[in-house]
Amino acid sequence: MAYEKFNILESTAVPLPIENIDTDQIIPARFLKAIERKGFGENLFRDWRYDSNNNPKKDFVLNNNKYSGKILIGGKNFGSGSSREHAAWAIYDYGFRCVVSSFFADIFKNNCLNIGVLPVQISPKFLELILERIYKDPLTLIIVDLRKQLIKIQGSEYYENFEINNYKKNNMLNGYDDIDYLLNLKESIKNFSKKTPL
Amino acid sequence: MAKTLFDKVWDSHVVKKIEKGPDVLFIDRHMVHEVTSPVAFLGLRNRDIKVLFPEKTFATADHNTPTRNQHLPVKDYLSSKQLKALEENAKYHGISYWGLGHEKNGIVHVIGPEHGITLPGATIVCGDSHTSTHGAFGAIAFGIGTSEVEMVLSTQCVMQPKPKKMRININGQLNEAVTPKDVALFLISKLSTSGATGYFVEYSGEVFSSMTMEGRMTVCNLSIEMGARGGMIAPDDKTFNYIRGREFSPKNENWDIAMEYWKTLKSDDDAVFDKEFTFDGSTIEPMITYGTNPGMGISINSGIPSSNQHEGNKETFLKSLEYMDYSEGDKILGKKIDFVFLGSCTNGRIEDFRAFTNIVKGRKKAPNVTAWLVPGSHKVEKAIKDEGLLTILTESGFELREPGCSACLAMNDDKIPPGKYAVSTSNRNFEGRQGPGSRTLLASPIVAAAAAITGKVTDPRYL
Ligand code: SF4
Numbered sequence: 001m002a003y004e005k006f007n008i009l010e011s012t013a014v015p016l017p018i019e020n021i022d023t024d025q026i027i028p029a030r031f032l033k034a035i036e037r038k039g040f041g042e043n044l045f046r047d048w049r050y051d052s053n054n055n056p057k058k059d060f061v062l063n064n065n066k067y068s069g070k071i072l073i074g075g076k077n078f079g080s081g082s083s084r085e086h087a088a089w090a091i092y093d094y095g096f097r098c099v100v101s102s103f104f105a106d107i108f109k110n111n112c113l114n115i116g117v118l119p120v121q122i123s124p125k126f127l128e129l130i131l132e133r134i135y136k137d138p139l140t141l142i143i144v145d146l147r148k149q150l151i152k153i154q155g156s157e158y159y160e161n162f163e164i165n166n167y168k169k170n171n172m173l174n175g176y177d178d179i180d181y182l183l184n185l186k187e188s189i190k191n192f193s194k195k196t197p198l
Numbered sequence: 199m200a201k202t203l204f205d206k207v208w209d210s211h212v213v214k215k216i217e218k219g220p221d222v223l224f225i226d227r228h229m230v231h232e233v234t235s236p237v238a239f240l241g242l243r244n245r246d247i248k249v250l251f252p253e254k255t256f257a258t259a260d261h262n263t264p265t266r267n268q269h270l271p272v273k274d275y276l277s278s279k280q281l282k283a284l285e286e287n288a289k290y291h292g293i294s295y296w297g298l299g300h301e302k303n304g305i306v307h308v309i310g311p312e313h314g315i316t317l318p319g320a321t322i323v324c325g326d327s328h329t330s331t332h333g334a335f336g337a338i339a340f341g342i343g344t345s346e347v348e349m350v351l352s353t354q355c356v357m358q359p360k361p362k363k364m365r366i367n368i369n370g371q372l373n374e375a376v377t378p379k380d381v382a383l384f385l386i387s388k389l390s391t392s393g394a395t396g397y398f399v400e401y402s403g404e405v406f407s408s409m410t411m412e413g414r415m416t417v418c419n420l421s422i423e424m425g426a427r428g429g430m431i432a433p434d435d436k437t438f439n440y441i442r443g444r445e446f447s448p449k450n451e452n453w454d455i456a457m458e459y460w461k462t463l464k465s466d467d468d469a470v471f472d473k474e475f476t477f478d479g480s481t482i483e484p485m486i487t488y489g490t491n492p493g494m495g496i497s498i499n500s501g502i503p504s505s506n507q508h509e510g511n512k513e514t515f516l517k518s519l520e521y522m523d524y525s526e527g528d529k530i531l532g533k534k535i536d537f538v539f540l541g542s543c544t545n546g547r548i549e550d551f552r553a554f555t556n557i558v559k560g561r562k563k564a565p566n567v568t569a570w571l572v573p574g575s576h577k578v579e580k581a582i583k584d585e586g587l588l589t590i591l592t593e594s595g596f597e598l599r600e601p602g603c604s605a606c607l608a609m610n611d612d613k614i615p616p617g618k619y620a621v622s623t624s625n626r627n628f629e630g631r632q633g634p635g636s637r638t639l640l641a642s643p644i645v646a647a648a649a650a651i652t653g654k655v656t657d658p659r660y661l
Pocket of ligand 1: 260261305306307326327328542543544602603606607624625
């Protein structure tokens with residue numbers, strides 16, 4: 001599925017510094033019944049965002065209009081749990097293009113990269129610093145430069161480099177997906193299949 | 199160069215290596231279910247292509263299916279739409295489909311091994327993170343996202359960087375009432391839910407070699423809960439005996455050819471792992487969780503740790519206890535419970551039902567407990583009846599439901615109500631996992647059985 005190209009993102013950010021945010025919190029299983037990839041943003045963090053009568057919970061950050069933007073700042077071990085890509089879709093559909101954390105769960109990270117959400121892993125210290133700045137001033141701009149693999153707090157000398165493999169980086173810069181790549185390999189895949197015993 | 203078991207299987211499936219990028223990995227078996235596949239099939243339609251190797255993909259319905267009256271039309275509109283979409287997609291692409299009511303229907307990770315789809319040395323994927331279950335046979339098996347489901351349908355490959363390798367050795371003998379589930383919960387509590395992130399785990403040592411295939415599946419199933427991509431155990435005679443004669447396993451001379459290959463599937467003596475842990479099996483006690491991630495497990499006789507003892511973020515820890523309405527230092531024994539769930543791809547196999555029945559035999563279910571006993575497949579359901587377990591369970595006040603994922607993820611009607619406590623044999627105790635506001639205590643089938651009898655957390659050894 002094609003997605004928006006990612007180059008430089010400059011945006012305010014939403015702080016959610018809880019550890020071990022799992023995919024069931026990002027999108028509860030009962031909202032996985034769609035057969036199309038639409039409308040998942042409404043149910044992002046559903047049970048943290050709304051009470052059982054569907055009223056917004058005041059103390060949850062997505063309901064606090066002080067904070068907004070295309071960057072979500074999460075706590076350590078973000079995205080643990082299920083392989084459901086719906087979690088990444090919900091994040092994308094809500095409007096986030098980048099999730100920042102000091103540690104990501106594997107499958108979640110991979111899913112994000114496949115659908116155009118950039119997971120940026122930074123040191124716990126830098127994470128603290130970003131949070132501190134945002135809490136002090138919610139209008140603080142964060143700059144994420146994919147080409148340079150760099151994340152920076154606007155108007156400060158603070159920045160850090162992040163890792164991403166070259167192949168995925170190119171895909172994101174160009175809005176390509178893996179299937180385009182694999183379909184071009186079809187003949188070698190077919191030949192390969194003849195060698196496999198199973 | 200010396201290779202690990204993981205290296206051997208992975209390397210032999212690499213179609214192409216991309217420099218500074220992922221490997222293109224060929225997939226031997228693809229399991230598909232109704233929830234994570236519709237958007238992938240839609241992708242194929244948009245590209246106007248068909249499934250490349252339909253004979254390598256197997257579809258079943260399990261995630262949102264009801265566990266009662268499966269012969270009737272599914273009432274939930276959205277669920278029935280998903281089921282219908284899968285059936286149509288399978289038909290259009292020529293994929294075998296074991297839908298609701300089919301005798302081979304059941305949870306993906308239960309039916310794969312049952313029918314010989316799961317084989318040593320294979321690469322197996324499914325859009326469900328507990329695909330790691332199949333690693334019990336010496337396969338590389340892991341969960342994938344929907345974009346990857348689309349990749350496998352259209353090209354039979356995924357693109358992933360090769361993970362690092364970890365070995366976990368557990369030697370010694372397990373104590374009475376300590377099951378494979380306890381071994382896994384023990385490991386997750388030691389390593390934490392992110393301790394194995396980026397790794398593929400090989401389990402080795404006496405404890406695993408003396409485990410049954412069912413037990414090995416339980417352990418590999420839970421690998422993902424410590425963050426690992428998957429877990430695997432080198433195949434041995436037990437593995438081969440389990441597979442022999444099953445519907446999709448190789449026959450006659452193909453069996454002999456396969457055996458030649460399978461016998462090479464173990465880590466070389468001098469193979470090097472990126473990380474290695476060793477534990478003594480005799481130190482493991484029956485385990486139970488008290489919090490909202492599977493790493494928050496303790497031996498059933500100990501107290502809930504205080505936030506000072508807990509490594510990691512204090513606020514997150516306290517938030518979790520608040521959700522459970524537990525206090526630091528509380529004893530977990532004797533905590534009142536409301537529900538018991540026996541089932542899921544972690545503990546929904548025949549051995550789990552035998553263990554549960556063994557405990558409740560001659561006793562009565564506590565009146566305040568609602569128990570959901572959900573077999574992992576029709577095959578398991580049939581065995582429960584054939585072996586006479588159902589009669590014993592009924593005498594003790596239990597009823598049996600029809601197979602599916604059920605309360606493991608509560609996509610169907612089997613939801614634990616808000617604020618209620620459930621001792622569950624499934625794999626996740628996340629907030630709301632078993633229904634909005636539900637509180638989950640993960641444990642083995644025998645700890646679940648003891649709780650079902652007394653209505654509170656109970657050590658099965660002192661029942
Ligand atoms: S039982 Fe639970 S973990 Fe297993 S396949 Fe079903 S939903 Fe996934």
